[in-house]
Amino acid sequence: MPAESPAATPSLTDRFSHGLDAPICLTWELTYACNLACVHCLSSSGRRDPRELSPEEARAVVDELHDMQVFYVNIGGGEPMIRPDFFDLIGYAVDRGVGVKFSTNGTMLTPERARRLAGMDYVDVQISLDGTDADVNDAVRGPGSYSAARRAMDNLAAAEFGQFKISVVVTRQNVSQLDAFRALADSYGAQLRLTRLRPSGRGADTWDELHPTQAQQRELYRWLLDHPDTLTGDSFFHLSALGESLPGLNLCGAGRVVCLIDPVGDVYACPFVLHEQFRAGSVRDPGGFASVWRESELFTELREPQSAGACASCGSYDACQGGCMASKFFTGLPLDGPDPECVHGHGEAALAALGERLEPVMVPHPGSGHSKTGRRPTGREPVFVTLGRRA
C-alpha cells in the first residue's frame, strides 16, 4: 500500500496499532456451509449454522459498513456462493459503495454466473487453489477441487470478467510451485495471491504436516522480494525478520486495522482466531458492528501497547513484531513470544520446550466447528505432555 508524504509523526504503523475509526480490511464470512472440506479450513466449515444472519440482517451489516466508510469487504465462508441471497447481497453492497472481494472454491461459478459477475462493478473474485496440479491441490482441498477451480477460471475468462485472482495458501507441498502458479495466473491475465497457512480451524490438525520448513520459508521470502507485485494480504510479515522488509504493513492488524464478522454475526479480532478468547462481540449487539469495533473490551486491549516479551532482546523484533497472534495461540505459545515459524528458530525452540514440560500443557483448540464429520484425531486437544515433542 503506497503511503504519501508529508510524513506525520508518529509513524503510520504506530497509528495503526492504536486502531482506526473503522477497519481498513474487513473479512466477512457469509456462511459455514461448504461443499468442500479443505484440511486447512480456517473456519472449520462444512455445515450451515441455523443462526446465520438472515438476508435482512446481512443487508443491515452492509448499511453499517457504508456508514463507517468501509470501502471494501473481503467475503468468504464456507463457500459464500452457496447462500441463496449471494448475488442480491453483493449487488446491494456494491450499490452502497462497499466494494466486494470474494473468495470461492469455484465449484458454483458456472458460465452464467461468471457472466453475471462480469457485469458488476467493484466485484473482485478470488479462486482458491492450493496446487498447480490435481495431486497437490486435491490432497488439501479434496477430490475434483482442482478441475472445478480451473473450470471456474475458464468460465471467468470466457465471460471476459477481467483480472481475477488466484489465491494460494502456501504449504510445504506447493512452495516449489510458486513459479508455476505465477505462470498459471499469467496465462489467464490473473493476479497471484499468496497467503500464509495458519494453525486455525481444521488447520490446527494439519499444520504440522503442511507448514513450510525453515528452508522453504527463506525460499518463499526471496521469491516474494523478486515478485513484489504478488498480492499477500500482508500475511508474511514474520519473514521480514530475514532482512529487507516485505512490501505492505508489517504488523499484526488484529482488532486494529482488520477484523472478522462470522456467519452468525460474531466479530473476531482477525480471520484466523475464531475462538471465544478473541470474540469481541456481535453485530446483533445493541450498538451493532460499529460499537464492537470502537468500544469492545477486547479491541481496546489489543490497541494498547503490546509487550515484546521473550522477543524483546531480539534484533529482528522491529521487523517482524513477534509475528502472528493466531499462529502462536493455536500452537500453545504465549502471545508475547516468538511466532512458531520464527525465521530465527525461536518458535521451534519454544514449541520444543513446551513439549518437554512435565506439567499439563493446554493447547487451545479451535474445535471441530461446523465440520461435517468429526475432525481428524491428531492429538492437538488439551493433553498431558511428558517427554519429546508436542503430542
Next chain:
Amino acid sequence: MSFQPARPYEKHPKVAIRRESFGGLAYHYGNRRLTFLKAPPLVELVEALGGFASAAEAIDAHVPAGRRAAYERALAGLLDSEVIRAR
C-alpha cells in the same frame, strides 16, 4: 503528465476519502488502491482542490506557508496514484 502547481486539479471522481486521526484513507474504486493521506490538512486540500483555479492557490488557502514544498510533493504522488486528476 507530471504535476504542475499552476494547473487545476480535482479529487478523482472514483475516489472516496475517510477521515482518520492521522489524516485519511483514500480509496480508488477503479484501480482498487488504498492510499494513506498522512496529515489532516492534506485531506482538506484534496477535497478542496476542485474549487480552485490552480493547485498553488488551493495550497495557499489550506497549508501553512513553510510547508508548501512538502504538500506539492504529496499532490504529485497523489496524481500518480490517481487520487487526484487534472481538470
